[in-house]
Amino acid sequence: MYDVRRLQTFAKVIELGSVSDAADELSFTPSAVSQQLKKLETEVGLQLVWRTQNGLVPTEAGLVLAEHTRRILRQLAAARADISDLAAGRVGSLSIGAFPTTAASFLPLAINEFNSRYPNIDLSIRSARLNKLISSLEEGEVQLALLWDYPWNPLTTEGIELVEVFTEPFVILVPQSHKLADRASVKISELATEKWVARGDDHPVVEVIERSGSRAGFRPQISMYANDYQETQAMVSVGIGIAIAPRSALSVQHPNVRVLEIEGTPPQRRTLLGQREERALSPLEMAFKSVILEQGALFASQQSGS
The missing domain is CATH 1.10.10.10 (Winged helix-like DNA-binding domain superfamily/Winged helix DNA-binding domain)
Incomplete structure (x- = not known):
């Protein structure tokens, strides 16, 4: 040679x-x-x-x-x-996990910004429920994952390092024909006699409905368990019940549904970015994390201003 x-x-x-x-x-x-x-x-x-x-x-x-x-x-x-x-993180591939709500709302905005800065990166996205995302992180199937928790029940998983991306409030969904539809906000106590559309398959939003009702002194009556928030909105629009949802779940809002802020202290959901504790992030992963945190702050500001 x-x-x-x-x-x-x-x-x-x-x-x-x-x-x-x-x-x-x-x-x-x-x-x-x-x-x-x-x-x-x-x-x-x-x-x-x-x-x-x-x-x-x-x-x-x-x-x-x-x-x-x-x-x-x-x-x-x-x-x-x-x-x-x-x-330098200018080329390579990156696999990201995300839960469905953020994959349909916040994540595309962050990806657009990331792609504008790093156009030669091969991104793959895995959308899944929380438990699957955590196992995907642990097994190295994704390098980073967008996860969620509630302030009253913070996510703690051994071996996973978490950083908050943004916190968002829950809002109330009512049909446009509802007596409260012209209001900008509502107290949870005013909804004691309402029927509710919740998410099925043991979705955690059921816990939010029950906790909110309990704090306001009533037990919510659930009339339907929907598969996703689009189905939830559709059922709300025809009067099957009202619903509660994190604001980012309404990236595509049904035209016959009205969104009301919750007066007082509304329930909150945190969006988190997770990574395995034992591994140092590559320059590419650090670049993606930086964009996620930057865009998360912007997204939260836009949400609170809307």
């Missing part, structure tokens, strides 16, 4: 046609350049240059080696650039 430094020296000599000029360019002495050429010729087993009155010219073997050397040096330069980009 030929020595790369000798190949670089040889390429410069061929380019300039002079040992002294190549030495000046490379910050070597002419003697050092000549020694490099002799050692390379020994490695190759053939003479590589002819010495003429007009300088050095390549032999036939020198021409062949010079062409390959130029190609090798270009590839090495490309490799250095690619490694530099990878180290």
